Amino acid sequence: MEFPRILNELKGWLSRNRIVDRLYPTSMREISVLKLFEPFRLKEIELKNRIAVAPMCQYSCEDGYVNDWHLVHLGSRAVGGAGLVVVEATAVSAEGRISPSCSGIYHDGHVDAFARINRFIKQFGAVPGIQLAHAGRKGSAQRPWEGDSHIPDHAGGWPTIAPSAIAHGGNLDKVPTEMSIDDIHRIQDAFVTGAKRALAAGFEWLELHFAHGYLAHEFYSPISNHRHDRFGGSFENRTRFLRETLQRVRSVWPERFPLTARLSVTDWVDGGVTIEESIELINHFRTDGLDLVDISHGFVIPDISPIPWGPGFMVPISHRIREATGMPTAVGWFITDPHQAEQVIANGEADLVMLARELLRDPYWPYHAAVALKASEPQSMLPPQYARAVS
Ligand SMILES: Cc1cc2nc3c(=O)[nH]c(=O)nc-3n(C[C@H](O)[C@H](O)[C@H](O)COP(=O)(O)O)c2cc1C
Numbered sequence: 001m002e003f004p005r006i007l008n009e010l011k012g013w014l015s016r017n018r019i020v021d022r023l024y025p026t027s028m029r030e031i032s033v034l035k036l037f038e039p040f041r042l043k044e045i046e047l048k049n050r051i052a053v054a055p056m057c058q059y060s061c062e063d064g065y066v067n068d069w070h071l072v073h074l075g076s077r078a079v080g081g082a083g084l085v086v087v088e089a090t091a092v093s094a095e096g097r098i099s100p101s102c103s104g105i106y107h108d109g110h111v112d113a114f115a116r117i118n119r120f121i122k123q124f125g126a127v128p129g130i131q132l133a134h135a136g137r138k139g140s141a142q143r144p145w146e147g148d149s150h151i152p153d154h155a156g157g158w159p160t161i162a163p164s165a166i167a168h169g170g171n172l173d174k175v176p177t178e179m180s181i182d183d184i185h186r187i188q189d190a191f192v193t194g195a196k197r198a199l200a201a202g203f204e205w206l207e208l209h210f211a212h213g214y215l216a217h218e219f220y221s222p223i224s225n226h227r228h229d230r231f232g233g234s235f236e237n238r239t240r241f242l243r244e245t246l247q248r249v250r251s252v253w254p255e256r257f258p259l260t261a262r263l264s265v266t267d268w269v270d271g272g273v274t275i276e277e278s279i280e281l282i283n284h285f286r287t288d289g290l291d292l293v294d295i296s297h298g299f300v301i302p303d304i305s306p307i308p309w310g311p312g313f314m315v316p317i318s319h320r321i322r323e324a325t326g327m328p329t330a331v332g333w334f335i336t337d338p339h340q341a342e343q344v345i346a347n348g349e350a351d352l353v354m355l356a357r358e359l360l361r362d363p364y365w366p367y368h369a370a371v372a373l374k375a376s377e378p379q380s381m382l383p384p385q386y387a388r389a390v391s
Contacts, residue, residue: 034373035345036338040083040352042291042328044256045204047083047352048125050345051366054332054356055131055207055262057088057102059143064091064104066113074117077359078126081366081381084352085126087114089133089209092194093187095158096134096215099141100151105132105194105201114201122202124383129205131262132194132249134187136215137162137176137224150174161187163219163241164226170302184231187215188245195249204257208246211264213300216242220264220281221273221300239281243288250289260330261285262294265317268306275317282325292328294354295321312340319349330354338369 040047053074060069070087078085091097091104104110118128135141140157142149149171151157161183162176179187191208198206210216218224219241225232231240246261253259265278282293295318298307311334318331332354335341341353359365370378379390 034342034370034375036342036353036369036373037375038345042258045127045258047127049081049083049366050352051082051341051369052084052129052330052352052354053077053082053086053359054354055086055088055209056356056360057098059099059101059145061101061103064094064097064102064106064110066103066110066117070103071117071120074128075120075124076363078121078124079383079386080359080363081370082126082355082359084129084205085121086129086131086205086207086354087117087203089131089135089214090194092132092134092190095139095161096136096187096190098135098139098214099143100156101143102135105130105197106190108197111197111201114198114203118202127204128202129207129260130198130201130203131207131209132191132198133209134190134215136160136213136218137166137168137174138172138214140174141172147171162215163224163232166224166226168213168224168300168302172302178227181229181231184241188241188248191245192248192252195253199253199257206249206253206257206259207294208242208249208259208261210242211262211294211296212298213264216245217264217273217300221267223267223269223272223300235277235280239284242281243284246285246288246290258291259289260292260294261290262296264297264299265295265321266297267300268298269301269303272300275320279321279324282321282327286325286327290327292330292351293321293325294330294332295350296332310334311336312344315344315349318344319347322348322350328352332356338365338372341369342373 037049074085093106121128137160139160140151160176161179165178167173167175220238225238230237266275267273314331314333318329322329328351330352331350335353336358344350367381370381379387
């Protein structure tokens, strides 16, 4: 018997006896050829695929408490099949909120509100993560749909703090108070307490917000940091707040769970943060205990005109940083197309795609991506309750 015929007979026998099916479920077999649907293991956490829900402020809390809105918003994206669901920028202290309606983790009572949501997310095989944040000089602002401007102290706002007494500019013209060394330690303590509360609430993935012109980025960028003490000036001094905060959070966040950071790796302007120094910083972060960097950019100044907007424009930067540092990366920004997302992972440009607006438009994007990429069991992205939606 010639070789192709033997092979065909063998395939027929395996199929008739359902040998492959018995070894592992069809859904895993079909979908696993696509890199976007391959599991991703970091420390002791395994994400079922490479699709992450990016942190997105919902401006829907009272005194920092998440509620039914967040259960439905985050829960539907877990039901929709994302492997990781990261809760919005959550303030570690009340004055660290962007707006009065932002989420917080500065009361013990916040823990139970998050715990309910996390239990739901986990039921659908997704991992719950949280972004811990302090808004710095960009705090005390209106919700975007109410104008995005600073709220005066007499109208429900509050005094803001930052590395230097320099206003952000544009709509955000409140001049912050320069932080004392005691203020710095108080906020670092708040990050540590926030991390402990996040653990108690059942989060298994922690992201530190070191991006988008908020407090940590304000320390990192020479544009917003004009200090002359050990927290300003040289690269070592400007990065001290970030590194110390990371080290202190690592000391209380279990080794088995990923500790990650979203970093603005460039300010896109002369005199701002550069990709080269971010590569150096990420190398330091590795020794400080970071497990993954979520690549982002900009927003330490109001002018966004220098940003080279376009589909996946941060992907080459993620690739460069991943190659230069060996640090796993997540990347987002205008990733909307399933083929584009598949290529990012298949080409080793990032380990995760972090989708924001596309997942607002379509919580079932993971299912739709499986259909578009011709995964033969796309319904495995949906819970059994929704199986009949697939004909
Ligand atoms: C409604 C909304 C809220 C956001 N809130 C946050 C946030 O809390 N923390 C953060 O780091 N980025 C935040 N972002 C930025 C997103 O996480 C994401 O980086 C950005 O929208 C680019 O991804 P996209 O092109 O997929 O939307 C927000 C974006 C949107 C649209």
